[in-house]
Each structure stands twice: as structure tokens, then as C-alpha cells.
Amino acid sequence: MRTSTSRTGGRFRSRATAGLTALLLPLAAMVGLASPAEAAPSATATYAKTSDWGSGFEGKWTVKNTGTTSLSSWTVEWDFPAGTAVTSAWDADVTSSGNHWTAKNKAWNGPLAPGASVSFGFNGTGSGSPSGCKLNGASCDGGSVPGDNPPSAPGTPSASNITNTAVTLSWSAATDDKGIKNYDVLRDGTRVATVTGLTYTNTGLTAGTDYSYAIQARDSADQTGPVSGSRAVRTTGGGTDPGPGDKVKLGYFTNWGVYQRNYHVKNLVSSGTAAKITHINYAFGNVQSGRCTIGDAFADYDKAYTADQSVDGKADTWDQPLRGNFNQLRKLKAQYPNIKVLWSFGGWTWSGGFGQAAANPAAFAESCYQLVEDPRWADVFDGIDLDWEYPNACGLTCDTSDPASLKNVMQAMRARFGSGNLVTAAISADGTNGGKLDAADYAGAAQYVDFYNVMTYDFFGTWAAQGPTAPHSPLTSYAGIPQEGFNSEAAITKLKGKGISGSKLNLGIGFYGRGWTGVTQATPGGTATGPAPGTYEPGNEDYKVLKVTCPATGTVAGTAYAKCGSNWWSYDTPATIGTKMSWVKSQGLKGAFYWEFSGDTANGELANAVHTGLR
CATH class of the missing domain: 2.60.40.290 (Immunoglobulin-like)
Structure with a gap:
């Protein structure tokens, strides 16, 4: 986030x-x-x-x-x-x-x-x-x-196209002084195939089952070299996938959106979105001095709402005990009692405090519980969400706690909040080997969370000011992708490979686009001169603006892109969201979430696409 x-x-x-x-x-x-x-x-x-x-x-x-x-x-x-x-x-x-x-x-x-x-x-x-x-x-x-020396070990295989009964494996070539003849594919230590290429699709698997794959090369004299590293794979299905009625449809509501964006809780009602969501993550609370703290007191609980801005059409009074977004969320829940609201802490800007918090997880969890369960607004929240970007890795700042820090913090949160509250986390979508998802014990932490929100967006953007242009939220890899492992499929596959069930994973959707200017090439992969102009931030623009000012001209890897003049943008549309929701169901995922409500149109067409796609 x-x-x-x-x-x-x-x-x-x-x-x-x-x-x-x-x-x-x-x-x-x-x-x-x-x-x-x-x-x-x-x-x-x-x-x-x-x-x-x-x-x-x-x-x-x-x-x-x-x-x-x-x-x-x-x-x-x-x-x-x-x-x-x-x-x-x-x-x-x-x-x-x-x-x-x-x-x-x-x-x-x-x-x-x-x-x-x-x-x-x-x-x-x-x-x-x-x-x-x-x-x-x-x-x-x-x-x-x-x-004749034996061949070297091939690269550790990657896994893609995981279904109930099949998986596709790919690996980098081994080397040999006389040449490679073929490769043995080992499943759980037993050879299941010998192939000449660098990919193999293993079919006939059992749904909801764990497998381990490795590759071994043979040279022209039929000598084998060392076995590659192993890749764990869990097939989808197997009776553990959530049904349609259990799918999560979660959106982030930002407290600062009430200012320049003029986006309020009432907009969830007027757009029709409130009837199409299951959860709201309220962003963000801060993390300071090892504690959970208020993010924006005025927006959170002090701002006075007029009747026309209020969810129920009633104005706040000067002496009422709770105002601001918290009171508006309370009114929203009265009208839509199925919606669960979680208070999110951290985010890109405020994740620097997690390292100190991780030094004493129990004390941190206690501070968060006391804040979330403050009697003034305890009825508003149904749990806590931690957006730590990133445990034992670098985001805006670099964390050096240790690989066990995430697990320790989530364990303490679950112990303090108990089974009656939701405990969730937003996590990296870095599917590369040795990347952010390998820097901390996400599998160990998973046993304490109700679900993870996998941030499958912002893979590419104008932090690479000269390009190449690339969709910021690719569902899959594609020819010419700037970085392998930076796509939704790779992230979900890696998490499943760590033993995390798909029923604990939500796919992330961005309600905004990332864009460059100075671009002449219409398709992805072009050069640029810098970020395209944006309403609030260069290189970033809401979907509701882009659909009018720069309509999509093509799709790649399950997401849309558009070239208008010298500007090039990538973003999701209702059509590409429909494709992604079909993929969510095929992978047995818990559901989907999006960042964030205010980027949608006045009639909530992206939220509706998530809703209808998961029915």
C-alpha cells in the first residue's frame, strides 16, 4: 500500500x-x-x-x-x-x-x-x-x-500455470564441456520425465496436493550432474478453496482522501460500492516508538460532517463524542452490517516504525489492541491489518530486524486480538528468487493471519524514468517483461510454494494507472523521458480520469495499456479485472482487494467488476 x-x-x-x-x-x-x-x-x-x-x-x-x-x-x-x-x-x-x-x-x-x-x-x-x-x-x-566432466546443476525450476491437475516448470540451462543431452524432471525425488528443452508440463496431478520438483542434467555421455534446487508446488482445489459466498471483496479507504480528493464514506453508498464489498481497510494508522498511533486525528475522529456529506443525511453536532471518518464508518455499518472494517497500520510512508515494534512484539500488539479497541470507536473495527513494507527488506526505508520478525509480530497480534477479531497483512508481490518474499518467514506468519493481501501492482513505474514502458500490474509474464518474477502469477506461485494455501491469499488490483511521457512506441517496451503528468502525483493517475483522457489501446499480460500523444499508461479496466477475477477463482484464492476506492468512477464500475467477477 x-x-x-x-x-x-x-x-x-x-x-x-x-x-x-x-x-x-x-x-x-x-x-x-x-x-x-x-x-x-x-x-x-x-x-x-x-x-x-x-x-x-x-x-x-x-x-x-x-x-x-x-x-x-x-x-x-x-x-x-x-x-x-x-x-x-x-x-x-x-x-x-x-x-x-x-x-x-x-x-x-x-x-x-x-x-x-x-x-x-x-x-x-x-x-x-x-x-x-x-x-x-x-x-x-x-x-x-x-x-569428460559431468554437467553442472540446472537452475532451480520456476512454476507457472498451476491448476488442480497440472503445473508447468521452467529452468535455466546447465553447462557441460561436451554438451547437454537432456534433462531429468524429478518429482519428490523420483524421475517423472526426460526432456530436451527447458520446460515441462506435469499433468495428472491431484488437486490440493503438495509436490517438490527438481531438475538434473545429462550430458552426451549420459552422465548426470548435481540436482538443481527444489521448487515446492501446491495444486489448486482439493476441497480447500473458498466458495463464491466466501470470497473477499476488499477496498482501501484512505483518511487523507477527505481533503483534496473530496472522497468520503458516503461515496461508497452513492456509487453503489457499499453493496458490493465485504471488507474495508481504513488507511492508515502510524507506527511510532514501537506502538500503534493515530494517523490523522482530524480526519479519523474529529472532522464535522454536514448533512449532505453524511452517510445517513444527518449532520454532526459540535458536542457529539465521535465524528470524522470513524463515525461515518459506524453509520455505514449500520446500513450494511455485513461489511467488516479493519484499521490498517503502516503503509509505504509509515513502515519505518515496524523494526522497533518487532523488537517487542507483545508490547506492540498490546498498544495496537488498546488503540483499535478504544471505547470511543471499538464498535467500528472488526480487526487489524498490518501493511509492513517490508519485513527484513527495503521499501521507503530498509528494515534489518530478521527473517522471524514478521512471524513473531503476527503471532503476538493473534494472541492479543484473539479469534474473534480479524488479523491480516498486506505483503509484497516480489516473486523473484531471493527477493522480498524470501526475506521473511511469510509461511510461518500465515498461520496467524486470516488472509494476506498480496500487493500485485506497482511492479513497474516511473522510478525507471526512461522506461522501458511496462504494465504496472501484469497478471502473468510476457515476452520483454523488464524483470522476471514481477507479475501476479509468479508471486502467488511463490507463496503457494511456501505452503501458504490459496484460501489465505487475495489478489491486488490498482484503481489507478502508471504512466510515462516522451514515448513513441505504442506497445510495451518503449523508451520515455520521464513520468507523465498526473493530477496528484507525476506518473500516477486515477482510473476515472484515464478512462476519459487516455482510453485503453491494447492489453498485455492480463492488463490494459494506452498511448495518447506522447503519454503511455497502464491500468486495469472492467474487462481486465474480469479476466483477473476468473484467474482468482481458478487458483482457489480467497478473493481480491483494491487500492483504493477514490480512483474508481462515480458509479463504482471497477468495484462492480470485482464483485461480478467473483460471483
Whole structure:
């Protein structure tokens, strides 16, 4: 969110019956194992995850003698990423040094005749997949080829087009001194496909199910290199998606909008929007000195409303105990009792105080509770929303708390506000690897929130004054997008990959456009000389203005763009919002939210598009 400006995008058991018998070469023999110039013994070791119960899993290695002579013993080595470990094992002696694991045969299952195979198993914790496998010091695919190095690891796969039964994976190429032949696609440690390209669509999956994917390259000699990093994916559906009646339709109401914008709570009624929303986030309260504080006392609870400005047509009196927006929201809820109102704290301008607040989450939560539940307006609010931009990352200012700070704060909020109040948060939509969504424990915090509002807008804008021009709220990637991972699909996929259910995620819609001037190219990707003129801010304009002054001339990645004269704008229209709402439903998301009410037309056509799209 913003107070005046924002950058979201630049700116998610028991052991089964034990396995059987044996595998390969003796430890003593490893002293004389093949040198790099010699061929290694002909044997293979393959891994499979046989079960996963959330808090742990069972893995199995199988060693096979593919040669013509007997093997007398075997040793399998591999690496697990940090956080993944073996907790118990059977049919092998398993030891570790850091993240490096070694399994050696038992005294009774070392010999292995030609063509024979043996398995050993283990229980583990974590979600990582093994990499760097070696069998008796050589490649687990049968040994290295003299004079030919194995390939490197491919890039960690990305996931897109996630449905109930399918996912599309893409990855960056591996390198090899003699050339890459193809790639093995591993799902939960088991190979499900071998492809020659850099993408694969896995179909036939189960709805609402967690999967882990990794990629392994093969060179022209059929040697495999290390396994890539893993990508967690959860398919949609599975009976956990909210139904149409449960969809969130949330809008932000800004306290400063009552000034220059002349936008008041009554406008929600006169536009017809009040009948088409489920939630209002009132923005913003401040975060100062480790506490929640009032953002604008005059607008919040002191401004006197005349009869023509008031929701119920009754003027405020000089001596009434509560006036301002809070009293108008109270009147709105009397007419529309289904609407839930949350008080939002932070935002782009006021997020700098969260770092100090995170140092004592319980005290921070107590201050917020006392303010939100102040007897003067306790009946107005149904909970709290935190707009921290961004935990352990940089927005207007840089936070250096730590990755656990968000989880700790949300846990304290839930403990203080209890189950009877809503606790939500607006979060980054940075879908890049190592970006903002990887900087904090969003998955850990998710257990304490009712839902996240994913700020899937402001991916691109005139902070890049010379362009390239790009839609600020792309639903998907597209050819020429300035930054991969800066789109709604990438953000939602990353968050689902962290184990966060779609039923806790709302898609963000901007009721405004971002624009450049000095542009000659009509389609995205053109150069510019700076921000286009805007009513309140250069490079930013309300939808209600743009639909008249610069109508859409095209669409890209699920959003609209327009060129009028030398100005180039991108924004959402009722048609593109309809497309996005269809996507929200296909992804099993909780619903949608928008920033913010005053950018809409007098008859609320964008809010109506969200409403009708989610029915």
C-alpha cells in the first residue's frame, strides 16, 4: 500500500517396512578406486521419496549392479540442503558431516551380484532433495567417463500455470564441456520425465496436493550432474478453496482522501460500492516508538460532517463524542452490517516504525489492541491489518530486524486480538528468487493471519524514468517483461510454494494507472523521458480520469495499456479485472482487494467488476 506513493514489485510416522538387501564396493576398495582417468565400476544408485506426512518423510535409495562382476560393498554419498536431515535409517549405516550424508552397507548386505539390487531407507525432516550423489566415489549414474566432466546443476525450476491437475516448470540451462543431452524432471525425488528443452508440463496431478520438483542434467555421455534446487508446488482445489459466498471483496479507504480528493464514506453508498464489498481497510494508522498511533486525528475522529456529506443525511453536532471518518464508518455499518472494517497500520510512508515494534512484539500488539479497541470507536473495527513494507527488506526505508520478525509480530497480534477479531497483512508481490518474499518467514506468519493481501501492482513505474514502458500490474509474464518474477502469477506461485494455501491469499488490483511521457512506441517496451503528468502525483493517475483522457489501446499480460500523444499508461479496466477475477477463482484464492476506492468512477464500475467477477 501507499500513503502517497508505493513500489510493491520493485519495491512467496512411522517407518515403513524396511527395505531389503545390499549394494556396492567396500570401503577398503575405495582407497584404490578409479582415478579420474579410469572408468568407475558399473553400478547405479537412485533415490525416491516414498512418503511424506508434513512434519517428515521417508526416503529410499536403491543400488543396482549394472556390471558383469560382483560388488563386495557399497557406499552412497549425497548432500541435503540446510534444514533437511536424516533422523533414522535402516539396512545401512548412515552418518553425516554438516549437510553431507554417507550411507555404508551393513555387514550382511554388502555383496551384490551382477544385475542384482538392494535398497536401504531412512526417515527424515525438511523438504529438500538430495544432490551430488556418489556411489563408491563415482557418479550414481554409473561412474564418470574418462576425460569428460559431468554437467553442472540446472537452475532451480520456476512454476507457472498451476491448476488442480497440472503445473508447468521452467529452468535455466546447465553447462557441460561436451554438451547437454537432456534433462531429468524429478518429482519428490523420483524421475517423472526426460526432456530436451527447458520446460515441462506435469499433468495428472491431484488437486490440493503438495509436490517438490527438481531438475538434473545429462550430458552426451549420459552422465548426470548435481540436482538443481527444489521448487515446492501446491495444486489448486482439493476441497480447500473458498466458495463464491466466501470470497473477499476488499477496498482501501484512505483518511487523507477527505481533503483534496473530496472522497468520503458516503461515496461508497452513492456509487453503489457499499453493496458490493465485504471488507474495508481504513488507511492508515502510524507506527511510532514501537506502538500503534493515530494517523490523522482530524480526519479519523474529529472532522464535522454536514448533512449532505453524511452517510445517513444527518449532520454532526459540535458536542457529539465521535465524528470524522470513524463515525461515518459506524453509520455505514449500520446500513450494511455485513461489511467488516479493519484499521490498517503502516503503509509505504509509515513502515519505518515496524523494526522497533518487532523488537517487542507483545508490547506492540498490546498498544495496537488498546488503540483499535478504544471505547470511543471499538464498535467500528472488526480487526487489524498490518501493511509492513517490508519485513527484513527495503521499501521507503530498509528494515534489518530478521527473517522471524514478521512471524513473531503476527503471532503476538493473534494472541492479543484473539479469534474473534480479524488479523491480516498486506505483503509484497516480489516473486523473484531471493527477493522480498524470501526475506521473511511469510509461511510461518500465515498461520496467524486470516488472509494476506498480496500487493500485485506497482511492479513497474516511473522510478525507471526512461522506461522501458511496462504494465504496472501484469497478471502473468510476457515476452520483454523488464524483470522476471514481477507479475501476479509468479508471486502467488511463490507463496503457494511456501505452503501458504490459496484460501489465505487475495489478489491486488490498482484503481489507478502508471504512466510515462516522451514515448513513441505504442506497445510495451518503449523508451520515455520521464513520468507523465498526473493530477496528484507525476506518473500516477486515477482510473476515472484515464478512462476519459487516455482510453485503453491494447492489453498485455492480463492488463490494459494506452498511448495518447506522447503519454503511455497502464491500468486495469472492467474487462481486465474480469479476466483477473476468473484467474482468482481458478487458483482457489480467497478473493481480491483494491487500492483504493477514490480512483474508481462515480458509479463504482471497477468495484462492480470485482464483485461480478467473483460471483
